[in-house]
Amino acid sequence: MLRIHFTGLDLARVRIAARPDALWESILSFHRLRDKQGPSVYGPWRCEARTRLSGETRLLASLVPVRGYFPDFLTPPEGVLGVEPAIEALRETPAHRLQHDLSLLGTVRSRPGWVHDLAEGHTGSLRRLLGALRSYHRAAIAPYWPHIRARIEADRAARGRALLDGGADRLLASLPAMMRWRSPVLEADYPVDRDLYLGGRGLLLLPSFFCRRTPVTFHDRDLTPVLVYPVEHTEPSAPAAPVRSYAGDVGSGSLGKLVGHTRSAVLRTIGHGCTTGELARRVGVSAASASQHASVLREAGLVVTLRHGGAVLHTLTPLGAALLRGGAAAVPTLPETSEMPQVSQVPQVSAAASGSGR
Structure with a gap:
């Protein structure tokens, strides 16, 4: 078992990685x-x-x-x-x-x-x-x-919502089941018995598509603490082979003509991240109708759905976001470095093998 020990300062310094690594x-x-x-x-x-x-x-x-x-x-x-x-x-x-x-x-x-x-x-x-x-x-x-990024961004949206709802306590409690928050210690399934004392350095949470079963952390305890953990795979979700998709010049009115005005409103609402209940209220449809619209958009590769507690949280995929923006850019096959933070803003990370003692 891995035990990560927090102080009050560490709780204030918990972060969620902005993008996949x-x-x-x-x-x-x-x-x-x-x-x-x-x-x-x-x-x-x-x-x-x-x-x-x-x-x-x-x-x-x-x-x-x-x-x-x-x-x-x-x-x-x-x-x-x-x-x-x-x-x-x-x-x-x-x-x-x-x-x-x-x-x-x-x-x-x-x-x-x-x-x-x-x-x-x-x-x-x-x-x-x-x-x-x-x-x-x-x-x-x-x-x-694009598929890897969509899954990780969906997880990040769920963790961010937990942070907004209840602070770092709720965020740590929302992590996948192989991790258990028992304040002030985060316990995690791990191949070896290990304690990690943060000592005021905080913790970077890094969701990963290819991490599996157990989280991953450093061998070197002196490196800036990072915890890599698996995103939720609630359904077969293998990354699709690359398909270059262009949305074309899709403005507000033409988007409605393309997918229907209600579904256009659903897509725009999901652009901010929302649960099915929130989606129904904001669009003005029943919960069953909101769920059906989200399902159709998910099958089209425009939306990712992730279970969050007793609800489900919908977020856009890169293709869905491109369609909503007007489709000026293709679905990327590489990270867009122009949107990335400066190197100085990113804490030092390094590697540890999933399912291995570090």
Whole structure:
């Protein structure tokens, strides 16, 4: 079990990551690629991703075993800015950090020659790693990014609502069932017994599409605390293969002509995030009608629905948001760095394997 100990200052400093993290999703998806678990959620993705991958998996397997520790430096904070800023941050990893993290890896498995060279600071080995990470992300993550982002944003909306309704206490109590808030300690299912004392540093909550069963945290307790946890998969939700969809010039009136005025109002209301009851009240329809409209929009890939306590919370997918905005942009296959926060605003993060002791 993992026990995270909060002070009053830590509660004031709980944050929810603004966006999914490109390298966290890459590393955790590499576990899902090999563990064959969750076939209804990850099965189709595995089949499609494997057809695009080649030597990247053999190289990454040297650093990311199926279980157990993998180096903390693999997920720098710039991961929320997109894969290229994260790759550049990895390129600047200090030699002493590489050596320290890789020495821990060496205690649990033999290291191939290129990993030994990486620990010694050889730039050629580092370039080889960066190339493999970039190639893996391009094959296994980028084509599915809109779906991954939609699921994570839906979870973030649910956590944000809990925070608004009841502060940090309600937020921590709203986390998935493998985590239990017993003030002032957050307990979590974990492969090993461990205590993490925040000591006033706060905690970054990072929802992840590819995290599974247990949350993930750092091996190094001195790093800024981050807790990666699984988003809810209440139905088969494998990322769809990339489809470039353009909404065209869809203004307020033409959107109503396209989907109907009531459904247009439903889509606009969901744009702010709402439960079915709130949707019914704001649009002026029955709860059954609101649920039916949301279901149709969900089947069209415009809406994501997430259970939140006794209610369900509806949010827009990137495609739904593009349609609502007027569709000037295509559904993205990569994170939009123009909307990302400055690097200085993002706390240091690093990696830990789901289902492994850290």
